[in-house]
Amino acid sequence: MSMSRSLHACERLSVPALRQLLRDTDTLLFDCDGVVWRGADALPGAAATLNALLRTPGKRVFFLTNNSSATRAGHADKLRRLGVRLPGGGDDDDDDPQRSVYGTAHCAPLFLLLQRQQEQQQEEKQRPYKVYLIGSEAMASALEEAGIPFVGGPGPEVDLGWPPEKPELDPDVRAVLLGFDRHFSYAKMVRAVAYLRDPACAFVATNTDTCLPLEGDRVIPGTGSLLAALECASQRKAAIVGKPSEFMFECVLRAEKVARERCLMVGDRLDTDILMGTQCGLPTLLVLTGVSTLAEAQACRDSNDHERQKLAPTYVIDSIADLLPAIDEL
Known part of the structure; x- marks a missing residue:
């Protein structure tokens, strides 16, 4: 410049x-x-x-x-509803209006695939690969679209009682992925921490934004608030996908x-x-x-x-x- x-x-x-x-x-x-x-x-x-x-x-x-709570299509739809005339909309994939949007729900699977590719180059025998997801329906959809199997996902986790029972873990889980989750809970933290006790299990988060600005000057807790709790509980630092x-x-x-x-x-x-x-x-x-x-x-x-x-x-x-x-x- x-x-x-x-x-x-x-x-x-x-x-x-x-x-x-x-x-x-x-x-x-x-x-x-x-x-x-x-x-x-x-x-x-x-x-x-x-x-x-x-x-x-x-x-x-x-x-x-x-913002990991919407897919690329969801963000593009919102932009259009608000009056932004995104390019594209034709039959050509290169003309797809979604291509204007890069959100963490879309980029997180790309990050995991790249990470998995690097791991496979070092493995003598390829192991099954799954993700434990704490996140939104949009993130679940993006993982499915990328062909990445996962457990957990949107919605409440089953209460593990008190003191919490030892959670049943999927032996194929190789990564914990955290994004914005309206149903974030102690039970989800217990399960995530159990997976993260294995140092070979990757810890990935969409972003560190501690708060989200809303209309009327309201501010609500963001993914960074959830991440701080899980990093504290697991004594691990997450790799960050987003800004x-x-x-x-x-x-x-x-x-x-x-x-x-x-x-x-x-x-x-x-x-x-x-x-x-x-x-x-x-x-x-x-x-x-x-x-x-x-x-x-x-x-x-x-x-x-x-x-x-x-x-x-x-x-x-x-x-x-x-x-x-x-x-x-x-």
């Missing part, structure tokens, strides 16, 4: 500066919760801005969401013809969206319609702690609607 700035400058941009940034960008990567929508409602101006970008020649738009891990961006690079040096990451959270962009070497644009604040971003920029500095964005705007005047003049 020709705009020469520190990746952590936390710079407020004028319309002319935004226009130049967009001229230097071919691919825009948008978070969803707190950027495009909040709960069930679109954020003001989001649909108009995204539609203007989607109409602009030479611009590509992808949505990278840590701030680089894996989700690598999924885009593998599947789409995009130039890394002409990508821009747009998000509302310093510890996921912005940090992922930083770790991938991308310029980042923080919007103030979600979780993180300008004061928090500036504190990270001015910190003497190198790890905190990584959380500071390159640029800051109030909302993605601020992009619209710059797009109109491209």
Whole structure:
């Protein structure tokens, strides 16, 4: 990109500066919760801005969401309901509107398959492979689509009593996968911890978001809250699929013809969206319609702690609607 700035400058941009940034960008990567929508409602101006970008020649738009409670199709449907006119919809698979969406429900099976492939290269004899799933129907659907057998899954776990009975374990389980689960429970933790006592059992989680922003300024616990409990109970750290891990961006690079040096990451959270962009070497644009604040971003920029500095964005705007005047003049 020709705009020469520190990746952590936390710079407020004028319309002319935004226009130049967009001229230097071919691919825009948008978070969803707190950027495009909040709960069930679109954020003001989001649909108009995204539609203007989607109409602009030479611009590509992808949505990278840590939300594991919906499939790619579910996220695409929500974007359309909120007025975003995604490309595609024809008979050609390359024209599928779902291809604009990279969510953790979709990327988690890709992560597991890659991990399994690496394990198989080291095994003299291939062993059966299953996953113990703590997560949503969307995650179960994505595992099925990828051909990965699993036990557990959406819905309540059978109560193990007190003190809890020793759970019956499937000997073929080689990984525990945790995502957002409205039925997360002590019984599920007991079973997961039992599997994770085997150091050969992989521990994978979709994301670390501790909270989710909803409409009306409500905030509810996110997957990161569940993950903290399970990491504490198992005394193990999970491998993370979603942001701030680089894996989700690598999924885009593998599947789409995009130039890394002409990508821009747009998000509302310093510890996921912005940090992922930083770790991938991308310029980042923080919007103030979600979780993180300008004061928090500036504190990270001015910190003497190198790890905190990584959380500071390159640029800051109030909302993605601020992009619209710059797009109109491209």
